[in-house]
Amino acid sequence: MRRVVITGLGAITPLGNSVEEFISGLERQECATEFIPEWQNYKGLRCLVGAPVRMQDEKLIPRQNRRSMGRLSIFAVQAAQQALSDARIFPEELSSIGLGCVIGSTMGSAESIAEAFETILPDNDLAKLTSTKFFQCVSHTAALNVAQYLGIIGVVMSTNAACASALQAIGAGYNFIRMGEQDVMVCGGAEGLHPTVVGSFDVLFAASSSYNQSPKKTPRPFDAKRDGLVCGEGSGIVVLEDYERAKKRKAKIYAEIIGYSTHGNGSHVSESNREAITLCVKEALQKAVVAPQDVDYINAHATATIQGDKEEAAAIRQIFGDTVPVSSLKGNIGHTLGASGSIELIASLIMMEKGVIYPTLNLEEPDKDCQGIRHITKPLNKEINILLKNCFAFGGINAALVCKKEDY
Amino acid sequence: MIEQEIIRMTNEVFTESFEIPGDKLTPEANIFNDLGLDSLDIVDLVVALQKKFKVTIRDDERVRTIRTLGDIYNFIQLIKTEGKQ
Numbered sequence: 001m002r003r004v005v006i007t008g009l010g011a012i013t014p015l016g017n018s019v020e021e022f023i024s025g026l027e028r029q030e031c032a033t034e035f036i037p038e039w040q041n042y043k044g045l046r047c048l049v050g051a052p053v054r055m056q057d058e059k060l061i062p063r064q065n066r067r068s069m070g071r072l073s074i075f076a077v078q079a080a081q082q083a084l085s086d087a088r089i090f091p092e093e094l095s096s097i098g099l100g101c102v103i104g105s106t107m108g109s110a111e112s113i114a115e116a117f118e119t120i121l122p123d124n125d126l127a128k129l130t131s132t133k134f135f136q137c138v139s140h141t142a143a144l145n146v147a148q149y150l151g152i153i154g155v156v157m158s159t160n161a162a163c164a165s166a167l168q169a170i171g172a173g174y175n176f177i178r179m180g181e182q183d184v185m186v187c188g189g190a191e192g193l194h195p196t197v198v199g200s201f202d203v204l205f206a207a208s209s210s211y212n213q214s215p216k217k218t219p220r221p222f223d224a225k226r227d228g229l230v231c232g233e234g235s236g237i238v239v240l241e242d243y244e245r246a247k248k249r250k251a252k253i254y255a256e257i258i259g260y261s262t263h264g265n266g267s268h269v270s271e272s273n274r275e276a277i278t279l280c281v282k283e284a285l286q287k288a289v290v291a292p293q294d295v296d297y298i299n300a301h302a303t304a305t306i307q308g309d310k311e312e313a314a315a316i317r318q319i320f321g322d323t324v325p326v327s328s329l330k331g332n333i334g335h336t337l338g339a340s341g342s343i344e345l346i347a348s349l350i351m352m353e354k355g356v357i358y359p360t361l362n363l364e365e366p367d368k369d370c371q372g373i374r375h376i377t378k379p380l381n382k383e384i385n386i387l388l389k390n391c392f393a394f395g396g397i398n399a400a401l402v403c404k405k406e407d408y
Numbered sequence: 409m410i411e412q413e414i415i416r417m418t419n420e421v422f423t424e425s426f427e428i429p430g431d432k433l434t435p436e437a438n439i440f441n442d443l444g445l446d447s448l449d450i451v452d453l454v455v456a457l458q459k460k461f462k463v464t465i466r467d468d469e470r471v472r473t474i475r476t477l478g479d480i481y482n483f484i485q486l487i488k489t490e491g492k493q
Binding site: 059063064067127128129130131132 | 426427444446448449451452455458459466
């Protein structure tokens with residue numbers, strides 16, 4: 001099996017449209033949640049807060065490429081360009097059969113899907129649809145658009161497992177390289193904010209609705225006063241590369257991926273459970289040949305739902321006890337759903353590089369169900385040699401990734 | 409004589425839907441070679457013209473003969489005239 005390293009990072013986030021801006025926002029402990037007045041026009045939507053991206057420079061993408069892109073694909077393309085530039089992989093190298101991409105999202109562009117139905121349904125007239133709406137709406141819209149725009153001719157694939165999409169994409173890319181089928185993979189996730197997406201959580205009482213008038217206080221991962229998630233948007237893209245190839249070209253190596261696991265819980269579509277999470281995390285650690293006490297940092301999924309945080313905390317408590325530092329970044333950027341795994345992994349890799357752990361924003365008093373693990377509520381200087389990233393999705397799909405500092 | 413309103417509204421379609429600067433929009437401009445439209449754009453052009461002029465042209469064979477912006481002005485004028493008869 002080949003070794004796989006991460007050599008490039010790119011991010012479009014509610015805290016800024018580059019990795020540097022994103023990290024700077026985390027360091028300032030900013031919360032990107034804001035009240036979105038237009039959402040009051042939707043009957044039955046209780047959650048009126050979200051964490052939007054300020055889209056920039058989209059017109060730098062030529063119109064004939066951009067026409068097939070919804071909001072999330074534009075984010076994915078911009079993040080992929082950043083990641084490849086960071087990895088010093090140049091445009092002329094992209095059209096190689098050894099270079100592929102796996103990029104996931106919960107679904108196609110929600111905004112484009114809503115527009116398509118708004119166009120068709122008043123008169124049941126399909127002739128009113130534009131030619132490229134389909135490409136904005138399909139599940140693999142981010143992967144196809146990134147591949148088309150960059151001229152990628154290797155593997156092109158999409159993972160669509162809601163909030164585990166990005167981590168599954170990275171896991172798939174990791175396996176393609178490990179098995180020797182690809183040399184470089186552009187991987188991650190993307191998501192676009194839209195009230196219909198928020199509504200899917202709101203209808204299940206899983207979205208935050210008590211802080212519409214004080215948006216900076218939500219979401220509140222692990223906190224006793226948490227009341228649900230806040231949807232965000234953006235894209236995180238990482239460049240994965242065969243270790244030998246990266247060494248040969250003297251690439252900067254952020255980390256090596258040493259373990260990955262993904263499982264279904266086989267029990268409930270929306271309720272995560274501690275046994276399934278435990279199974280997934282333990283398997284990732286076993287594959288990485290890492291003992292729980294060797295993990296220096298856990299970047300939790302922790303979205304601030306009552307059920308999810310409780311179950312994740314229980315699993316962490318069972319495996320790691322109260323010694324390994326844990327934080328969630330959802331308090332800063334909301335839940336970027338299909339992009340969360342990669343955006344938060346990128347932040348975790350920068351934490352590894354800088355030797356600091358960014359805390360869980362809005363965690364003031366850990367809920368009794370979430371105690372017994374080592375919550376980080378203030379920035380903590382600490383050497384991180386091994387980190388764990390968790391992602392858990394609706395549909396009962398879990399994923400966990402273990403990364404190691406290159407020279408450790 | 410083409411109605412100025414038809415020219416203005418057609419040009420609007422090209423600036424709004426295809427982001428083509430107004431100074432390129434001359435009657436002689438070939439919509440493929442000069443304005444850069446491709447096969448997917450033609451689908452969208454038809455959709456946009458139908459919406460703009462409230463006409464139905466999708467299945468009109470004459471659409472296939474359009475080459476220049478001037479052809480579109482003439483075609484729309486013709487369709488409008490036919491609609492009045």
